[in-house]
Amino acid sequence: MYDVLILGAGPAGLGAAIYAARAGLSLAVIDQSPISGGQVLNTYEVDNYLGLMGETGGGLSDKFREHADKLGTEFITDEVQSVEDKGDKKIVHCYEGDYEAKTLILATGATHSMLGVPGEEKLSGMGVSYCATCDGAFFRNRTVAVVGGGDVAVEDAIFLSKLCKKVYLIHRRDTLRAVKSLQEQLFAKENVELVWDSEVTEICGTNAVEKITLYHKKKQQASELEVNGIFIAVGIVPNTELFRGLVELDERGYIKAGEDCISSCGGIYAAGDIRLKPMRQIITAVADGANAVNAVQSYLHKI
Ligand code: NDP
Numbered sequence: 001m002y003d004v005l006i007l008g009a010g011p012a013g014l015g016a017a018i019y020a021a022r023a024g025l026s027l028a029v030i031d032q033s034p035i036s037g038g039q040v041l042n043t044y045e046v047d048n049y050l051g052l053m054g055e056t057g058g059g060l061s062d063k064f065r066e067h068a069d070k071l072g073t074e075f076i077t078d079e080v081q082s083v084e085d086k087g088d089k090k091i092v093h094c095y096e097g098d099y100e101a102k103t104l105i106l107a108t109g110a111t112h113s114m115l116g117v118p119g120e121e122k123l124s125g126m127g128v129s130y131c132a133t134c135d136g137a138f139f140r141n142r143t144v145a146v147v148g149g150g151d152v153a154v155e156d157a158i159f160l161s162k163l164c165k166k167v168y169l170i171h172r173r174d175t176l177r178a179v180k181s182l183q184e185q186l187f188a189k190e191n192v193e194l195v196w197d198s199e200v201t202e203i204c205g206t207n208a209v210e211k212i213t214l215y216h217k218k219k220q221q222a223s224e225l226e227v228n229g230i231f232i233a234v235g236i237v238p239n240t241e242l243f244r245g246l247v248e249l250d251e252r253g254y255i256k257a258g259e260d261c262i263s264s265c266g267g268i269y270a271a272g273d274i275r276l277k278p279m280r281q282i283i284t285a286v287a288d289g290a291n292a293v294n295a296v297q298s299y300l301h302k303i
Contacts (some may be wrong), residue, residue, distance in 0.1 A: 002026050004296050005092055008107035008239075010038025013273025013280045014064040014073075015289025016105045021071035023297055028074040030099065036068075037061030038109040039273070040282055042152075044133045044159045049183070049282050053231055055105070057133065060282070068213055080108075082090065085265055088303050103267045103299055105292045106243060106255065110236035110273040110280075115147060119203030127209025127229045132156035135229075141165050143226040143295070146211060147200055153233035154178035154186050160231065161189040168225060170195045170214065195225075203230055238274040242261045249277050261292035267303075269295055 043057030
């Protein structure tokens with residue numbers, strides 16, 4: 001039986017792994033993918049991680065994994081099916097087998113939200129994408145739209161402006177939610193056009209995206225835009241369905257836990273984007289990993 005099992009190998013999970021390893025705890029990290037990183041892998045360039053300015057998302061993820069690996073972390077590539085709480089023993093049921101631990105750190109991150117408009121599902125992978133760094137190269141010298149006004153949408157638009165002939169950034173309001181430094185970079189791009197106060201109402205095309213229809217909320221006017229691709233960046237949903245009934249969630253599915261990462265279930269901790277918190281950044285996810293291990297240690301002393 002492990003002292004702690006960490007579910008998820010993104011920044012929160014790997015941050016927890018290095019703290020647990022250094023504390024001398026027996027641990028393993030379970031992730032369905034052998035490539036660590038979570039959402040960071042979708043980021044082209046990370047400019048807000050202290051000391052590593054300009055690192056690529058993939059590069060930063062590799063460094064995180066290498067660090068955890070060097071400290072002796074055991075990695076298990078398997079998909080979690082369910083989690084059982086038996087008091088002092090937690091059982092994680094996976095496809096390949098079951099794993100037992102005294103404590104768990106849940107760090108399964110979040111997944112992109114869907115826009116929920118006609119044509120989105122049908123054309124997914126045929127011009128509809130949720131990852132600019134993964135799919136941007138398919139649209140070299142072409143025209144694309146990005147939907148959303150947060151950090152991810154603005155980062156995506158900046159990234160795509162370097163590859164594409166023209167990028168439309170479509171936002172449902174007239175101010176962006178993204179951090180100011182990203183907005184400044186965006187506004188300096190000559191091939192990016194901002195489409196304010198507008199919602200995408202349909203994505204059209206037969207075997208590929210051909211155009212999108214828009215609705216301007218203030219003018220109450222419909223219009224069309226010819227694009228070859230559309231990148232959707234309208235927020236995230238936490239990957240917590242497996243933990244429903246095990247720990248308390250809020251109405252949007254985030255795990256209710258404070259900065260100490262303590263969930264409603266004794267011996268189970270929530271770290272990173274799955275936790276209810278005001279700021280979801282790589283650096284705050286890593287910090288959660290450290291705080292979660294601190295709480296694990298206090299718990300282990302008591303049992
Ligand atoms: P956000 O929730 O920050 O932004 C989502 C955007 O999508 C908002 O502008 C929102 O509009 C818009 N939106 C939501 N639903 C719809 C809809 N149905 N139709 C049209 N537009 C919609 O999500 P992000 O994915 O941008 O970022 C997720 C988290 O990750 C954030 O906390 C972000 O700060 C963080 N992040 C951290 C990074 C780092 O640490 N380096 C890098 C990138 C992201 P409105 O503004 O009107 O609500």
